[in-house]
Amino acid sequence: xxxxxxxxxxxxxxxxSSVAESTDGIEIVGGIDVVKGGAYPVFEKAKDVNVDFDCxxxxxxxxxxxxVISLARAKKSPVVIATTGxxxxxxxxxxxxxxxxxxxxxxxxxxxxxxxxxxxxxxxxALKGFDIELIEAHHNQKLDAPSGTAKQMLEAIExxxxxxxxxxxxxxxxxxxxxxDIGVHAIRGGSIVGEHTVIFAGEDEIIEIKxxxxxxxxxxxxxxxxxxxxxxxxxxxYNMTDYLExx
Numbered sequence: 001x002x003x004x005x006x007x008x009x010x011x012x013x014x015x016x017s018s019v020a021e022s023t024d025g026i027e028i029v030g031g032i033d034v035v036k037g038g039a040y041p042v043f044e045k046a047k048d049v050n051v052d053f054d055c056x057x058x059x060x061x062x063x064x065x066x067x068v069i070s071l072a073r074a075k076k077s078p079v080v081i082a083t084t085g086x087x088x089x090x091x092x093x094x095x096x097x098x099x100x101x102x103x104x105x106x107x108x109x110x111x112x113x114x115x116x117x118x119x120x121x122x123x124x125x126a127l128k129g130f131d132i133e134l135i136e137a138h139h140n141q142k143l144d145a146p147s148g149t150a151k152q153m154l155e156a157i158e159x160x161x162x163x164x165x166x167x168x169x170x171x172x173x174x175x176x177x178x179x180x181d182i183g184v185h186a187i188r189g190g191s192i193v194g195e196h197t198v199i200f201a202g203e204d205e206i207i208e209i210k211x212x213x214x215x216x217x218x219x220x221x222x223x224x225x226x227x228x229x230x231x232x233x234x235x236x237x238y239n240m241t242d243y244l245e246x247x
Contacts, residue, residue: 003227004053004077005031006068007060009038012082015220016057026224029053032060032067046071053077055227059219061143062086069097078102078230080223082109084148098237102230106240107148109222113196113211114240117156123200123209124160130202131177132157132165137187137195145186149196154182157198 003020007013008031017040020026030041030051043049046067056079058068065086072079081094084107097103108114124132134157136150146169158165165182168175177183187195194213199206213219222240229243 001025001055001228001231002027002029002053003224004029004049004051004056004071005040006056006058006064006071007031007033007083008040008042009033009035010059012059012216012219012223015216016059016223019217019220019224023224032064032071046074049075055080055230057223057227058083059223062090065090065093069093072097072101072103076101078104078227078233080104080109080226080230082106082219082223085144095237099235101235102233102238103236104226104230104238104243106226107152108194109219109226109240110194110211110213111222111225111240111244112218113149113213114244116196116198116209116211117153118241118244119209120153120156120198121160123198123207124157126160127200127202127207128162130200130207131181133183133185133199133201135185135187135195135197135199137189137192139191139193140188142188145188146184147186147194147196149194150184150186153196153198154184157182 005013005016017028020028028040032043036042049071056072056077058081060083062085094105134150136147163180166180168181168183170185193216197208197210199208
């Protein structure tokens, strides 16, 4: 499988390249980045790309999305979109692309995180009356808060609730908890790869479910698996739940 990486010289692009180099049957043929150099051809714009590939993996920034979409359409290629911090308008562009091509979108490419998300609706439904809080932590260079993974987890929790929650991002001053609140707290520091903790707090008991990423390698492996999953698929919007259910 030949892969084209958008953000090839970023931290995740380099990690995917490293994983690909040690994996039989996976070849990186080039990428898009503002930073030049490296072992592979690097292009600035989609119109400049002159290599063939089987799938695009996008681990870049929201500002690059239009180039990703242009490239996918020009090459009629499946695309894995792992970039977070997208606007509602950008999400709609991705949805439009999925009417033409296979698109895999997830804010977190870790298999473990997505298994955690799969159990959150059942926990939220079973633990009626419990207060819910979410804490996420990332490195000091992360742009968006709360994280895309945190938002996916909150969407999963909502599926198990019989009410529409009110999200409280951090607490300050006179901020007594109200019924239906879900507190969301973002920590940024050092080189934390990613931690997500969901707390269900009831009377005299607390349940925590936590995922800790110890290396970016888990995201690289997940994105390559997602790319392989897309090969041969018809147009449509896919996510990690689709991948897990196919196993």
